[in-house]
Amino acid sequence: MRKTKALLHVAEALMQKPAAQHWGYELGREADIRSGVMYPILRRLLDEGWLEDGWEDPATTQGRPPRRYYTLTELGIRELGGLVVHAQGRAPTRSHLREGFAR
Amino acid sequence: VIAELIGLKGLWSTLFMACLVFGFAPGAILRIAVMMFPGDDPRRKELLAELYAVPRWERPVWVAEQLEVTSFEGIAERRRRRRQCFQQQNDAAVSDNSTLPEPAQVVVDRSQFDCESESADFLDFMIKMAG
Numbered sequence: 001m002r003k004t005k006a007l008l009h010v011a012e013a014l015m016q017k018p019a020a021q022h023w024g025y026e027l028g029r030e031a032d033i034r035s036g037v038m039y040p041i042l043r044r045l046l047d048e049g050w051l052e053d054g055w056e057d058p059a060t061t062q063g064r065p066p067r068r069y070y071t072l073t074e075l076g077i078r079e080l081g082g083l084v085v086h087a088q089g090r091a092p093t094r095s096h097l098r099e100g101f102a103r
Numbered sequence: 104v105i106a107e108l109i110g111l112k113g114l115w116s117t118l119f120m121a122c123l124v125f126g127f128a129p130g131a132i133l134r135i136a137v138m139m140f141p142g143d144d145p146r147r148k149e150l151l152a153e154l155y156a157v158p159r160w161e162r163p164v165w166v167a168e169q170l171e172v173t174s175f176e177g178i179a180e181r182r183r184r185r186r187q188c189f190q191q192q193n194d195a196a197v198s199d200n201s202t203l204p205e206p207a208q209v210v211v212d213r214s215q216f217d218c219e220s221e222s223a224d225f226l227d228f229m230i231k232m233a234g
Contacts, residue, residue, distance in 0.1 A: 025156045036171045065152040068145060
C-alpha cells in the first residue's frame, strides 16, 4: 500500500485506541483530514484486511440510522503501528507538533 | 428598527430559504448525492447515518464535502463494477469459444450479466428529476 501523509494521519488516529471502535466523522476530526481523502483510505485499509467494519446495533440508535464503525485487525495493528513508529523515527508527526505547540 | 426589518421586502422569503438550506436541504442533498454509489454499496447507508453525528451547524459544509466524495468515488465505483462486469462477459465468451471444435460465432447471453443496471437507478432518478 502507498504510504502517504494522509494514511499516516489516519494510522495515528487509529493507533491512539487500537482496540476501540472508530467512527467515520470522529476519525476524520482526529486525523484532521477531509472526508474526501479519508474514506478512500479506509476503503483501502478494509481491502488490505487491516480494518474490519461493522454496524451499530439498531436497537441502541434511538430513531437514527445505525452507523458504520471500523476496528483494527491484528494485521492492521502490526502494519499501521509499524508505519507510525517508523514515521516517528524519521520526522516530527502531526501529534508531535501539536504537543510542541501545546507546551 | 426591528419593525422596519420585519416590514422589509423579501425578509420572509430570505428567512424561509435560509431555513430550507440549513435545516432541510443538507439531508435532502446528501440523499441525492449518495445515489451516485451503486445500490448495494454500504457507503450509501454509512454517509446518511454519519450526518446525524455531525453537529447541525457543520452539516451544510460536511454535506458539500460528501458531494465531492460521492461524485468522485461513487462514479468511480460504478465504472469499476461495469468494467468488471464486461470483463466477465468477455471471459465467458473466451471460455465458450475454447470448447468449440472450430472457429464459430460466439453468442453470449448478455442478459445474465446485467452490466447496465449498475447505473440504471441513479440515471433513472436523474431523468425523472430533469423531466
